Amino acid sequence: MGFRIILLGPPGSGKGTQAEKLNDDLGLIRLSTGDMLREAVRDQTELGKMAKQYMDKGALVPDDVVIGLIEEKILHIKEGFVLDGFPRTVQQADALRKFADIEHVINLDVDDEELVSRLTKRRSCPDCNVVFHLIYKPPMKDGVCDKCGAALYQRSDDTEETVRARLKVYRDNTFPLIEYYGKQGILVNIDGKGNINEIYEAIEASL
Numbered sequence: 001m002g003f004r005i006i007l008l009g010p011p012g013s014g015k016g017t018q019a020e021k022l023n024d025d026l027g028l029i030r031l032s033t034g035d036m037l038r039e040a041v042r043d044q045t046e047l048g049k050m051a052k053q054y055m056d057k058g059a060l061v062p063d064d065v066v067i068g069l070i071e072e073k074i075l076h077i078k079e080g081f082v083l084d085g086f087p088r089t090v091q092q093a094d095a096l097r098k099f100a101d102i103e104h105v106i107n108l109d110v111d112d113e114e115l116v117s118r119l120t121k122r123r124s125c126p127d128c129n130v131v132f133h134l135i136y137k138p139p140m141k142d143g144v145c146d147k148c149g150a151a152l153y154q155r156s157d158d159t160e161e162t163v164r165a166r167l168k169v170y171r172d173n174t175f176p177l178i179e180y181y182g183k184q185g186i187l188v189n190i191d192g193k194g195n196i197n198e199i200y201e202a203i204e205a206s207l
């Protein structure tokens, strides 16, 4: 079994980008509840229809729903994994403890104004979930995913109004996890502002 990692941090702190690098470099499986939920919304499943009502407002989907999604996936993984966007509440973290033994929690620290700028200029791939930024990490060809060639899109929750709501939700619900994992002695704080490769090197050095 490889590393079992949680990437913690507000929306836009670079969790998806760094999880993708951990996947490319170390073969860790990236588990993103946001990606799983967006797929369900696209497929118009019952889960998707329910989740959409929360996601459109920038609110959290109920704990039992996301806990079920992650538990089902984690139990089949043998390579090691990186959790991106889960857990987001203390209840989710408590549930996770019952079915996974986490070794490292990496907290990516970025200030709010930078997050708003990053998220509103973010473009995402609907097929392979790679993320780009119009200024810091533009795709090689305008509007096209470097990895799989699909047309990039702007997530409906990456508008300024919804981003600000998501940042408040983060502060109220997810921020307490920094102390939660700090107390367990498995938390590392990493400055999430700056060069993507340098941030990755800092993460790798902490493992």
Ligand code: AMP
Binding pocket: 011, 033, 034, 035, 037, 054, 055, 056, 058, 059, 060, 061, 062, 063, 066, 084, 085, 086, 087, 088, 092, 157, 166
């Ligand atoms: P993300 O792609 O991680 O930014 O997630 C997008 C949206 O999906 C969030 O704003 C929530 O509505 C929902 N979501 C993703 N992960 C979780 C989670 N662990 N708990 C509750 N809601 C989640």
